[in-house]
Amino acid sequence: MSKISDSVLQPGCELRRVYDGFWRYAIYLFGAISFIILLLIALFIFREGYPAFQKIGIWQFISGLRWDVSDQAYGILPMIIGSTYVTIGALLISVPLGIFTAVFLTDVAPQMMRSIIRPAIELLVGIPSVVYGLVGMLMLVPIIRQSGHGSGDSVLAASIVLAVMVLPTIVSITEDSIIAVPNAYREGALSLGATRWQMIWHVVLPAAKSGIIASIVLGMGRAIGETMAMIMVIGNSIIIPDSIFSPARTLTGTLALELKYAAGLHWNALFATGVVLFVFILILNSFGFLMLRGKNK
Amino acid sequence: MAVKIQIRDLNFFYGPAQALKSINMDIYENKITALIGPSGCGKTTLLRLMNRMSDLVPDTRVEGQVLIDGQDIFEKSVDVVNLRKKVGMVFQQPNPFPKTIFENVAYGPRMLGTNDKQALSKIVEESLKKAALWDEVKEMLNKSGMTLSGGQQQRLCIARVLAVNPQIILMDEPCSALDPISTLKIEELMMDLKKEYTVIIVTHNMQQAARVSDYTGFMLLGELVEYAVTREIFNVPKDKRCEDYITGRFG
Amino acid sequence: MSSIKHSMKKVGVLLSSTLLLAAVILAGCAPASAPVATPQAGELSGTINEAGSTSVQPLAELMATAFTAKYPKVTVNISGGGSSAGVKAIAAGTVDIGAASRDIKITEPDVIPVCIARDGVAIVVNEANSLTGVTIEQVAKIYAGEITNWKDVGGNDATITVVSREEGSGTREVFEEYVTGAFKKKIKADALFFDSNGAIRSKVASDKNAVGYVSFGYVAGLKTLMVNNVAPTIENAQSGKYPIVRRLYFLTKSVPSGIVKEFIDFCRGPEGQKIALNEGYIPLVLK
Ligand SMILES: Nc1ncnc2c1ncn2[C@@H]1O[C@H](COP(=O)(O)OP(=O)(O)O)[C@@H](O)[C@H]1O
Ligand SMILES: [Mg+2]
DSSP states (O other): OOOHHHHHTOTHHHHHHHHHHHHHHHHHHHHHHHHHHHHHHHHHHHHHHHHHHHHHOHHHHHHOOOEEGGGTEEOOHHHHHHHHHHHHHHHHHHHHHHHHHHHIIIIISOHHHHHHHHHHHHHHHHSOHHHHHHHIIIIIHHHHHHTTSTTSOSHHHHHHHHHHHHHHHHHHHHHHHHHTSOHHHHHHHHHTTOOHHHIIIIIIHHHTHHHHHHHHHHHHHHHHHOOHHHHHHSBOOSSOOSSTTSOBOOHHHHHHHHSTTOOHHHHHHHHHHHHHHHHHHHHHHHHHHHHHHHHHO | OOEEEEEEEEEEEETTEEEEEEEEEEEETTSEEEEEOSTTSSHHHHHHHTTTGGGGSSSEEEEEEEEETTEETTSTTOOHHHHHHHEEEEOSSOOOOSSBHHHHHHHHHHHTTOOOHHHHHHHHHHHHHHTTOHHHHTTOTTSBGGGSOHHHHHHHHHHHHHTTOOSEEEEESTTTTSOHHHHHHHHHHHHHHTTTSEEEEEOSOHHHHHHHOSEEEEEETTEEEEEEEHHHHHHSOSSHHHHHHHTTOOO | OHHHHHHHHHHHHHHHHHHHHHHHHHTTOOOOOOOOOOOOOSSSOEEEEEEEOTTTHHHHHHHHHHHHHHSTTEEEEEEEEOHHHHHHHHHHTSSSEEEESSOOOTTSOOOEEEEEEEEEEEEEEOTTOOOOEEOHHHHHHHHHTSOOBGGGGTSOSOBOEEEEEOTTOHHHHHHIIIIIGGGTOOOOTTSEEESSHHHHHHHHHHOTTEEEEEEGGGOTTSEEOEETTBOOOHHHHHHTOSSSEEEEEEEESSSOOHHHHHHHHHHHSHHHHHHHHHTTOBOOOOO
16 A cells, blocks of 8 residues: 555656646736736827827816817717717617527527527628628618618618627627526426416526626627627717617727728827726726626626 | 225226226225335325326326215316315425415415405415424415425415315325424324315335225225225235235235 | 636736737827937938928828838838928927928028928819819818708708718818818818818718719729819819829938938839829829
8 A cells, every 4th residue: 555645746846837837827827918908908008099188188078068070179078978878778679689599599489490590690600790781781771761760871870780780799609697596496496386487587587697698798798899780870960869760870980980080189089098998897897897796796 | 984086997098008996996085095015106196187188188088087075077078177276285395386485375365265364364374284293384474485494385285275265185205205203293183184184195015004084095007906994905905916915925 | 716816807907908008009099209310321221200290190100111112221211290390300300301291481590492292182072073163162161060051052951961080080180271260260070070081981982962082093883073163083183273282201411312302212213203193193294
């Protein structure tokens, strides 16, 4: 019989410790590098945006209603509101639809349908943004126009296009979290006389809540950051939209539209818009993160 | 002595594999009936047929009848949802919902349409008392059911079943995941429950069957080999295989 | 353990936010390196630095790409800054070529402007529109929001969908200079804005009540309107009859020589002018 010290004190142990240590530091290093890159980007954006805040005033910049470059008037309230509306609109469509689809895929659809619908949804991810924009511009916008509400370029059109774009994110993450709900919950509910629908609604979805929230936060991040498709269907008017049929402009839309050949204060104002966007997304993500953590407790 | 459930020539198939072979069995009202037998003999399968949880497994087939109060539960006109409200089930692994203790128990009544806070509170309190859990949790009804110990969770699941006011309670190895003290509590509870309910318990713990049950059925390879008053099964088993199993000379 | 995971998650939040944003911003970020003039006389090799009008920039970039493809030993750096900056830079000698999308003012330093193309803008409507012509003043009023119905300019009774280019667009600069600006008006904020001639074309082609303006090269599939009774043709633009046209200039400090001369000649020659035409500009009249 060999003693335990024979095996725990093997010479190989030392080497393995070095190896473990190496990877530990490597991971720290990569973490640090990505953090530094991030910091540099943030610094750059802030540095370029700072003069605008200085010259215009933070409050005037954020609450200003007029964006008129020839007049050196830079107020982004219409864009803040435009971004908010479009994001909310997109989520109002994509969240119910996404959850419904995910439930359908996991708990309702027969295997056959599942094997058709799932790849179809995943395919949506690979389609370039511009294609969504074009389809929206050439099909969706004319339909809205024919309904008799303005030119068709609208918050509604943008919300629908965005909703389709974030749908795969929401479906796939929600689906994963629904699948992760233990079968015991389903059986528990059914054995109490729950109908299938009651089981899904009262037990499965609440149990999958944190995953669903994560999917919404990620979807929202994509919605806010998405630009190319957006500027093709929203009209980009610098006004506060007064209905879902009204055109509007988003924060990212302004950047994408005007950054290319901007100079001087205009350039700074665009970067200041980037700073606002940065803070916007940071708050959103932190919010989602906190919510996730709260729910996991 | 009233018969609550009559099982007649029951065969059950998972695809081509026959899991139950012509089972005949009368289960008595307000008694505890235990099902024992080696692993894989079909105890769970038989139990889950009694509230048609067996429906959840695709590609299965039932022959014969299960009559509850004379009604064949496999008839087309039978509504499973209502059936399951009358025939509750407790699982091997405690499976409280990720909700508060209160909401776990209130889940069934809510589904039945009770939304009045006071009425719900009353049902929850009664059910938890019947499940011998009230004293332990009455101060923390708003805590998650998942924070309880395994034994408490199992009693919470029993309370959850009681809250929908069933007539029959099916228990599939309810103590196999629990420590001896929790097991004892659940056993005491079962003795209590039989005053109001008909209880059927699957167990692989012979002592447990001997301690709590009034009737015991011994199953082997999908057959009900012997079924009798518990005392008889354990003292004078008629079948050689049953005797071997009980005396521990088997599997 | 949990604290490490915890903080890494936080970094993740920050990281994903920033990357998202950075992707948005960097996509539109033009390099702004400070040019240093080191002209090298002799055979075709060396570096040319150009700066100035952002309206000239896209055209100059394409011409430079073609030029350096032909003469691989030459490097051409094109940067922006605006027309005024272009004049200042060439006067100060910090670049080899300046660029301006307007005439040189009397108050500005003395530089030599060389026209490399004209930039003309056509007023376009949907092919279903019955209108054939408008006055510049009518167009200005439509874009300012003072005229909102086609019937007020002789068309059908329908609300006009006003479509414009984004702020900073060279095409828009021309339009503002010769149309809205000429009547001291501004493009209304609730017009629809798109960021390319192509997008304007798609929009106007699909909306029968839309009006837009595009560079001459993008009128296919659209109906162009006569402006003050002059049709927007290349000949009319070259002859100066068509009113919504401006010249794009390269600026030099003295009579160009060496690779600077070669580059300017290339731009003004058949190869450069073909690029100009392809991009929707009005080419010079070649002899
Ligand atoms: N879902 C299922 N699909 C196919 N076969 C099953 C399934 N569940 C159980 N079986 C089979 O049926 C037989 C009885 O199983 P079960 O009722 O779980 O036995 P016990 O509960 O007595 O251990 C076993 O042979 C088992 O492999
Ligand atoms: Mg079992």
